[in-house]
Amino acid sequence: MISATRHGESHAWSRSLIPTTREAPNDAETPSHVLLHRAGYIRQVGAGIYDYLPLATRVLRKISGIVREEMDAAGASEMLMPALEPFELFEGTRRHEDYGDNLFRVKDRKGRLNALAPTHEEVITHLLIGCLSSYKALPLALYQVQTKFRDEARPRAGLLRCREFLMKDAYSFHTHVEGPGGLNETYDAMHRAYTNIFRRCGLDFSAVEAESGPIGGSASHEFMVNCPSGEDTILRCPVSGYAANVEKCEIGARESSFEGGPPAGELTVVPTPGLPAIDDVARFMGVKPSEMLKVVVFQNKSFAARIRQEKLDPRRPESLPPGVMFVLAVVRGDHDANEGKIKSAAGFAVEMADAALMEALGFATGFISPASVRNDPGGRFLMLVDHDAARPGAWVTGADSRDHHVKGFSWKTHVGEALADASRVRVAEIRNAAEGDPSPRSPGARLVAGRGIEVGHIFKLGTKYSDAMGLTVLDPGQKRVPVIMGCYGIGISRTMAACVEMSHDADGIIWPAAVAPYHVLIVVMKPDDPRQKEAAGTIACSLVGRGVDVLIDDRDERPGVKFKDADLVGIPVRVTIGDKALDAGGVEFKRRKDTQTKGEVVPLAEAVDRCLAAIGE
RNA sequence: CGGGGUGUAGCGCAGUUUGGUAGCGCGUCUCGUUCGGGACGAGAAGGUCGCAGGUUCAAAUCCUGUCACCCCGACCA
Numbered sequence: 013m014i015s016a017t018r019h020g021e022s023h024a025w026s027r028s029l030i031p032t033t034r035e036a037p038n039d040a041e042t043p044s045h046v047l048l049h050r051a052g053y054i055r056q057v058g059a060g061i062y063d064y065l066p067l068a069t070r071v072l073r074k075i076s077g078i079v080r081e082e083m084d085a086a087g088a089s090e091m092l093m094p095a096l097e098p099f100e101l102f103e104g105t106r107r108h109e110d111y112g113d114n115l116f117r118v119k120d121r122k123g124r125l126n127a128l129a130p131t132h133e134e135v136i137t138h139l140l141i142g143c144l145s146s147y148k149a150l151p152l153a154l155y156q157v158q159t160k161f162r163d164e165a166r167p168r169a170g171l172l173r174c175r176e177f178l179m180k181d182a183y184s185f186h187t188h189v190e191g192p193g194g195l196n197e198t199y200d201a202m203h204r205a206y207t208n209i210f211r212r213c214g215l216d217f218s219a220v221e222a223e224s225g226p227i228g229g230s231a232s233h234e235f236m237v238n239c240p241s242g243e244d245t246i247l248r249c250p251v252s253g254y255a256a257n258v259e260k261c262e263i264g265a266r267e268s269s270f271e272g273g274p275p276a277g278e279l280t281v282v283p284t285p286g287l288p289a290i291d292d293v294a295r296f297m298g299v300k301p302s303e304m305l306k307v308v309v310f311q312n313k314s315f316a317a318r319i320r321q322e323k324l325d326p327r328r329p330e331s332l333p334p335g336v337m338f339v340l341a342v343v344r345g346d347h348d349a350n351e352g353k354i355k356s357a358a359g360f361a362v363e364m365a366d367a368a369l370m371e372a373l374g375f376a377t378g379f380i381s382p383a384s385v386r387n388d389p390g391g392r393f394l395m396l397v398d399h400d401a402a403r404p405g406a407w408v409t410g411a412d413s414r415d416h417h418v419k420g421f422s423w424k425t426h427v428g429e430a431l432a433d434a435s436r437v438r439v440a441e442i443r444n445a446a447e448g449d450p451s452p453r454s455p456g457a458r459l460v461a462g463r464g465i466e467v468g469h470i471f472k473l474g475t476k477y478s479d480a481m482g483l484t485v486l487d488p489g490q491k492r493v494p495v496i497m498g499c500y501g502i503g504i505s506r507t508m509a510a511c512v513e514m515s516h517d518a519d520g521i522i523w524p525a526a527v528a529p530y531h532v533l534i535v536v537m538k539p540d541d542p543r544q545k546e547a548a549g550t551i552a553c554s555l556v557g558r559g560v561d562v563l564i565d566d567r568d569e570r571p572g573v574k575f576k577d578a579d580l581v582g583i584p585v586r587v588t589i590g591d592k593a594l595d596a597g598g599v600e601f602k603r604r605k606d607t608q609t610k611g612e613v614v615p616l617a618e619a620v621d622r623c624l625a626a627i628g629e
Numbered sequence: 630c631g632g633g634g635u636g637u638a639g640c641g642c643a644g645u646u647u648g649g650u651a652g653c654g655c656g657u658c659u660c661g662u663u664c665g666g667g668a669c670g671a672g673a674a675g676g677u678c679g680c681a682g683g684u685u686c687a688a689a690u691c692c693u694g695u696c697a698c699c700c701c702g703a704c705c706a
Contacts, residue, residue, distance in 0.1 A: 031639090033639090033640060033641095033655090033656080034640080034641090034655060034656080034667065035640055035641050035655075036640085036641090037640070037641085038635080038640090038641075038642095038698095038699075039635095039698065039699050039700095040699095041699080041700075056698090058697085058698085059697080059698065059699090107706080110706070111706080112704095113630095113704095114704085114705070130706085131706075133706090162705085164704090164705070165630075165703080165704050165705075166700095166702090166703090166704080166705090168699085168700085173705085232706095243705090364703095469706085471706080473706095499706090501706095537664085537665070538664085569664095569667090570663085570664060570665090570666090570667075570668065571664065571665040571666065571667095572664090572665080572666040572667045572668080573666085573667050574665090574666085574667095575665075575666045575667085576666065576667050577667085578666095579666090588665080590665065591665095592665070600665090611665095
């Protein structure tokens with residue numbers, strides 16, 4: 013039998029667990045952390061591990077409910093996978109190596125290694141290998157809402173970066189990319205679903221380009237809540253609407269040339285003892301960081317691995333296999349080198365150079381200048397120069413000797429003929445974008461920076477997992493083809509925290525109705541008074557009948573305490589029942605977001621409609 | 630992983646310099662007076678001072694080690 017009406021829920025405050033506190037623990041600093049603790053939603057169990065109390069559980073349920081509706085509407089089916097997975101699942105993808113220490117490892121009683129899943133690509137791919145064999149079963153989209161584990165190096169900011177957190181992860185499977193049933197179709201559907209979800213959660217967010225994957229185009233988007241306390245920097249072009257994560261953001265065309273400019277002056281060596289940091293040197297020498305050149309040394313990842321594996325001696329270059337060993341990335345002092353961009357410019361994967369190895373090879377770590385490219389024993393160094401660093405003029409940079417910098421460095425004079433050799437020196441985009449950089453999409457426009465909290469990430473995986481693990485189907489021509497995949501994640505518990513970050517005031521949380529633990533809080537001034545009790549019961553009953561969730565504050569507390577707690581907990585509508593209003597034939601109605609105005613007395617008969625109207629806004 | 634900080638009652642803190650029987654505020658419980666924006670009075674409960682060693686007649690306090698948590702950075706498909 014299907015119920016014709018959706019009923020709300022009604023709970024008594026006194027029978028729930030809502031431990032509000034006047035003060036937050038010393039550990040909490042971020043607004044969402046402080047307020048979720050003070051309002052009795054969460055308690056810390058360990059670093060990045062939290063209890064979700066009844067109110068928080070209700071919010072998580074509301075957010076998950078929205079997510080489920082939109083995922084189902086987008087054609088995905090819900091399922092549930094285990095949090096624990098045998099380590100052998102990583103054999104194909106080697107992803108335990110990528111994750112490194114971030115992967116929780118668990119030994120069972122037989123001594124076998126298991127992982128607490130950080131995400132489920134391997135598990136679901138393994139599942140489908142066993143039950144997917146024909147192209148006719150595709151496309152397919154599956155999702156789950158489940159606890160995820162990541163052994164973060166540094167959990168922080170309460171629920172925003174946890175080691176255990178609630179996540180919705182979805183995976184889609186296709187035989188092709190374009191057209192009906194293809195990856196792009198589902199990807200776009202997920203993009204729309206995510207937009208609906210975060211809009212329904214009342215969040216101010218941006219979908220930003222996050223990474224150009226192997227399939228090309230816009231292969232990955234992050235959904236960022238626009239919020240100054242966010243961990244991530246995003247850049248947007250106000251003209252074209254282009255927006256991207258700082259690491260991924262492209263930079264528009266810039267001029268660069270080693271030629272021209274004023275003639276190089278004298279090269280002066282300045283002692284800078286104990287000052288390898290750019291800002292310190294700049295201050296010490298009285299120049300701006302933007303007048304300095306910074307050289308960051310990376311090593312060729314596979315080359316370094318080979319040296320380690322074969323135990324070669326890097327100090328004897330003649331004993332090494334041919335190939336580039338180090339990439340010298342030169343950026344302006346106020347810019348940050350970007351590993352991903354260096355990788356694409358160099359054409360191979362890189363990692364931060366091993367300090368001990370560099371020292372052994374004669375690099376003065378922290379005091380390296382672009383001129384050090386001339387110390388190349390032959391084909392071992394590749395210097396990549398960012399456009400903004402590839403300018404004539406007199407730069408301040410390292411002196412290639414410990415505790416010394418130089419003034420008056422000139423590319424032409426001090427690097428010379430190597431500049432013309434593209435196998436040794438190349439100008440490329442190798443740094444993070446920054447506020448004020450030219451837009452990559454709209455000539456003349458400048459990028460502006462903002463902060464964001466990443467609440468969702470959608471990704472075109474291609475055949476990365478199906479190739480690694482062997483997930484194939486037979487196509488109509490009876491040929492075995494690898495399955496094309498996409499994956500789509502939403503941090504549910506993080507979204508809850510992001511809602512609080514975005515919507516609170518000095519007194520507490522202000523929930524949007526869609527995710528609030530309850531829609532209406534009925535504050536009964538004298539819970540023992542039969543008249544008040546009856547009025548509360550009547551209103552609660554009809555609200556519940558209209559699908560509204562109601563919390564009744566029936567505690568025998570002083571009014572001040574109840575009002576303070578009401579503001580703290582942040583339920584969108586407050587109905588206060590007391591003698592004052594009852595004598596006037598009504599109850600007091602107040603929306604949480606109306607912080608300035610006083611409550612309004614409305615007739616008892618109208619109270620329910622006022623609540624419904626306020627919730628529907 | 631590097632740098633900094635903190636562990637004393639449920640929460641916030643003092644006490645540690647100079648070793649000598651464990652304190653304050655909030656909260657909790659009881660009684661009374663109160664009752665529309667975190668009341669008042671009287672009384673009560675609650676702490677192996679993170680843990681383990683050591684020094685000492687005596688350790689929250691001094692020494693050594695260790696663990697946990699927080700902040701900044703590195704890291705974060």
